[in-house]
Amino acid sequence: MHRAHTAFSLALSPMAHKNFATWLFKSGTSQKVAKATAAAAVRTYNSAAAEPFANGSTATYVEEMYNAWLRDPASVHTSWDAYFRSNTYTSPPNLAPVQANTLPLTAFSLGGGAVAGAAPDSKTIDDHLAVQAIIRSYQIRGHNIAHLDPLEINSPELPGNSSTKSIYANFSFGEQDMERQFKLPSTTFIGGDEASLPLKEILNRLENVYCNKIGVEFMFINSLEQCNWIRKHFETPGVLNFSPEEKRLILARLTRATGFEAFLAKKYSSEKRFGLEGCEIMIPALKEIIDVSTELGVESVIMGMPHRGRLNTLANVCRKPLNQIFTQFAGLEAADDGSGDVKYHLGTYIERLNRVTNKNIRLAVVANPSHLEAVDPVVQGKTRAEQFYRGDQEGKKVMSILIHGDAAFCGQGVVYETMHLSDLPDYTTHGTIHVVANNQIGFTTDPRFSRSSPYCTDVARVVNAPIFHVNADDPEAVMHVCKVAAEWRATFHKDCVIDLVGYRRNGHNEIDEPMFTQPLMYQKIRKHKNCLDLYADKLIAEGTVTGEEVKSVAAKYENICEEAFALAKTETHVKYKDWLDSPWSGFFEGKDPLKVAPTGVKEETLIHIGNRFSMPPPNAAEFVIHKGLMRVLAARKNMVDEKIADWALGEAMAFGSLLKEGIHVRLSGQDVERGTFSHRHHVLHHQLVDKATYNSLQHMYPDQAPYSVSNSSLSEYAVLGFEHGYSMTNPNALVLWEAQFGDFSNTAQSIIDQFISSGQSKWVRQSGLVMLLPHGMEGMGPEHSSCRVERFLQMSSDDPDYFPPESDEFAVRQLHDINWIVANCTTPANYYHILRRQIALPFRKPLILCTPKSLLRHPEAKSPFSEMSEGSEFQRIIPDNGPAGQNPANVKKVVFCSGRVYYDLTKMRTEKQLESDVAILRVEQVSPFPFDLVKEQANLYKNAELVWAQEEHKNQGSWTYVQPRFLTALNHSRDVSYTGRAASASTATGSKAQHIRELNALLNDAISV
């Protein structure tokens, strides 16, 4: 109770006043409020941020202030006085509904000597207001002074004096007031069934709830309902009472968690395992979350977590067989293909019976790279996909849990980016429970030097997620918080955070010396008993268990470990497949691994899709479409009638035909619904009605698969990660992510490097994700030109010096063996085929596709339906079909190129009338490199000089990738020279004139004989 003053004075600090005063007094505020209200009438969001400002606890507070002011203007701060005097405030009749344990202020007559029924005197009112303010202060600030740190080294630097004296001085309460009864306001549940309590009891209860081992941060939430829900779950008397059975279960789980690390430490003392010592309670915590969630209907939990405690989680949460885990320490060869990963990155997938709830549960821990937090959006995407395929629209059956380190949670921006997906209609997973294993250190850096926010969890405040800080040495407090978190998610389907404040008993890893850098902290840690011992002592002292029982539980688990250890010794190989996080049951079985289904479709299908795609909604008369779009639709219809397709139509043909075949298509990225270049227009907007839209691709066939196209948040890292996760879940879906411009994909580099490029090799996990990357040197400056295709190509895993054996299966075998496909298509038909091929393949590979900008409207970049209908297929190289191709022996020069520069080259060739002398060949699939076709084409043009022409700079584009492969394809018998821009540090010039000069030079150079 002694710290009530601190909490109270903080709540009423000048800053707190300022916050209220700003919105109340700013000139023009009322206009702004009016405007905001008008906007809200048009746009409604799902987000909590859309709730009116004067809502929830704030509104109640304002009303309380108003009532106090009515009785005595001097009792409120001068800013409130000024505001209420201005006559702008009217008490809202419905903002603070009277609840069971509330009474209007006029009813205060307790203990202050006022006669029942008579108006209370001003002291009574003041005192009640003071008590209300104290309650509120505890709710707002209690967490700042709670005992969260087991080591007690992290003292919040709070202003003010926390002595008992100053509490009484400030509130005019003396020792004699402690027994006075006070009515409890509707904003507290500490009374239980009682409507009033003595002051002493009020302070005691508040202190216990808010300043003990749990610190609840929630009063920033803009929802009165949610705030009340939290208050109720923490304040109701008795919530922290556990039955002896529950306590024994916690002890048993904690014993396993602790025993696991101890066993590994004993058997593999020099191996890195990133143990959980100091935060072992995380294991019982996760189990509690899963138990409660399962009880509430969840059937599948997808988890993402970093290195710390991962093996323990696999062993004791997922119940991955211990021998498989121990085998990872044995340094065995792998029995299957791939390069594998270190043991503390591997994923797993397990289906088992939850013994506590007696319900079946699926648990997946998603494999992840070292890159901290990179897995967060991947987990979200995978969760979302699983919800989607199960028809779990509210996230009642599938949920995600993300586990974080304290330093990474606040340091890595992707956490913020992922948080911002949490409430978006096409990305929400309906609430994630975040668990921070907060050991108060990141490697060798302590929080004072690694963050500027008071807590490592502050990022979660942006999405109004409640944050439950808890001392990791108090297992019962931790379990309570976990139970509340699981119930919160099941009730509100919003994110919440559990901050498990513990410590790290060892160094960053087991062979690291922490005393080099944290000597004082580690002196404390050395003397600190571990959580299991503390809890066992407590349970023994209170008579819940005996010392013998404690020992026997520990011994039993050690036996289990020993048996598994012996079994692991008999293993001769590790199997990467044992660690797969997303098995695709049935997908590979019975399939010819080298057979690609045809990608052409019946012409009537193309016509049907084309017609639908160019039609306004069926209720067109009422649905007002923008005039410009009517023209777009009419132009599409013309194309369909002429049986030709432009880029957007070709894409729609691919999507529509896949949807017809039952393949779910999901396209996501910034502004993808319309398309950055205004070419796609998949979503038509009613010009007069908000949110009234029509998406013809969702209405192609009555029994089609679902089509989803969604503008994303302005994030690449999280959204690409999300789509990658989505693509992992089901192979029978085409999942595409489009960058606004290709170069923006580099802000998602770790998803590209760590997951997309290498995921199959490391984790035997396949993904058919498509990355659409607008690319092309069109004079738009350095940042809107290049998708840095050279980087993708540099990561392609085909050997430049190896020409695979030629056979009918050459192309598909190459695709099978490589890590991903990199292509730059120049025709809508080829774009259509390569998209469809993603699904036609008997395996899945990511596709990196350079996509056009100006070609979207280029009159020549159109394809006849015949190039998309039955019998047609994707062309890895498009040969020269003009005079040069028809008479190759006379051709003097063959220009190989890739992408849009082809159209510039042909134009120049026409201008120079060199159609018979210069052949232009398009390498559409750059990687895996079409060795066979290059050889075949070069052989046609026996007498020609061979050049590679590209518009990208020499150190960029495809040149460095294709050059050695050309030589391999040609068996080093002929040379291929480079034509194009010089090497450059930047991707493109910012000067239009220079751009044109460079382009002309390269075209002139290429088209010359």
Ligand SMILES: Cc1ncc(C[n+]2csc(CCOP(=O)(O)OP(=O)(O)O)c2C)c(N)n1
């Ligand atoms: C993106 C990224 N940057 C740096 C690292 C190197 N690194 C590995 S663990 C670690 C400290 C992480 O601290 P914290 O998140 O608190 O987790 P803890 O190890 O304390 O459990 C760092 C910096 C990394 N793995 N990932």
Ligand SMILES: [Mg+2]
């Ligand atoms: Mg840490």
